[in-house]
Amino acid sequence: MRGAAASAVHPVTDARDASAPQAAAAGAPSKRLLAIERVSLEYRAGARIVRATHQVSFDVYGGDRFVLLGPSGCGKSTLLKAIGGFIEPVSGSIALDGRPVHGPGPDRIVVFQEFDQLPPWKTVVENVAFPLRAAAKLSRAEARERALHYLDKVGLAAFADAYPHTLSGGMKQRVAIARALAMQPRVLLMDEPFAALDALTRRKMQEELLRLWDEFRFTLLFVTHSIEEALVVGNRILLLSPHPGRVRAELNSDEHSFDSVGSGDFRASVARIHHLLFDADALGETHAASTTEATAS
Template sequence: MGASASAAFIDSTPLTVPAATAATAAAAAAAASGRLLSVDRVSLEYRTRERIVRATHNVSFDVYGGDRFVLLGPSGCGKSTLLKAVAGFIPPVSGTISLGGEPVRGPGADRIVVFQEFDQLPPWKTVLQNVAFPLRVAKKLGRTEANGLALHYLEKVGLASFANAYPHTLSGGMKQRVAIARALAMQPRVLLMDEPFAALDALTRRKMQEELLRLWDDVRFTLLFVTHSIEEALIVGNRILLLSPHPGRVRAELNSHQYTHDSAGQDTFRDSVAHIHRLLFEETGAAS
């Protein structure tokens, strides 16, 4: 990569974007005006039968309103553990995580997670019921209002015609779209996605990436996205945090807003993939 291209790529200035609808304009403007999520010198550990394992060490980053922020690193670097800590499932052993200036002390409806597994949907509920039920419980909406909001987001993911279907009749990609609709219907301050497309075939994975970006253009939510695919990180994210092999430490923070699926065959895209691979592995001699 040439010097000018490299400088543009490593520029990590956060992007702030306007809201797509009048209903979300005020909230999006407030979120985009400063840091929304702050992870400050966070170290995380988990226990196995034999020992305590350090998952991440002294990790810091900020997510701004409207960001599509990607945590990228090899398997075992602690990126999913870090996402779970942001969700409030795992407390840091040191450092702090805050959302909107308030410390994260546990799970909350302001942070909704979409996991990799397809079976996130109770099989005895219809698609509509799966999306509406959390709205009734967490948002305390009535049945009519919850169903209306659920249908609105099912339309956004192209599944309104499957509202009365049951999960076992859906493909893996369709189940993930329902999970995304359910998460967006909750209108979280940050949508958390833990390798949500990793188990899909290549064609479906690309389609889901395209649909996620289309939804972001429409709704302009704030996204924290975990992947171990360099190509997916470049396409889905506008900012990427690189984590070293275990235990995860910050290797670099990069700007990738200039890339789309159409960039994949270009020299600059291939150069960026190679550049990231060197940053992740070659400096330490680690292998993937």
């Protein structure tokens, strides 16, 4: 895992000007998987059209643990849904492996924070195996074998035949992670997956996620509103302004780890990120109107 040494995060003024991140498992630069170009997103709220994000751009490379960080309502979850193919941008583009994203697909799997994302009538192993049969076209035996493999990786092999209602919140999230990893997606999308957990369980799940990343080196796009969580989970962090979400900065946080939490450098990084997120005057920014009115059709 990452070293305990911590240094202040360094903002990148434009991700396109920075060299590609180094691959986690090798020294060669990793491949760009996901390209977000000037994406603006809107949604309807009654008679209003609300702008969620405004011209957001960033790249995600193979093996990244890329975090979208911003206050509640800044559009980060809406952006994740668009990357998942559930929302079309009103302007800009989203591409995976150079191909435009226009709908959901098994190359992008989402883990939500809700505990009810597992069908309660299916056992744990059936929950993990079902999408493998539906999307990956595996036989029943092949799907069960792969499902058991990933349940073992998250420490739940002994609960394969249990039903979701018998599991704790943290265990349910581990099942959801196993189900997502079993699909072997190009990008794993996680929308505040640990926000509803108590502090001790949340820390354990963060450690578990990083242990799994160390083993499989999957590409992760992680949404949170916690600065501390962003620093320990991510190797790169994109800061989004308060509503509507605009890019404030991109940061390198790879040298932070659980060992550095509470250190002077870690506290300084938290303070600096808070400053970048909320001190608009220091950045010389003027926010545009957050919503536009429209008559419902």
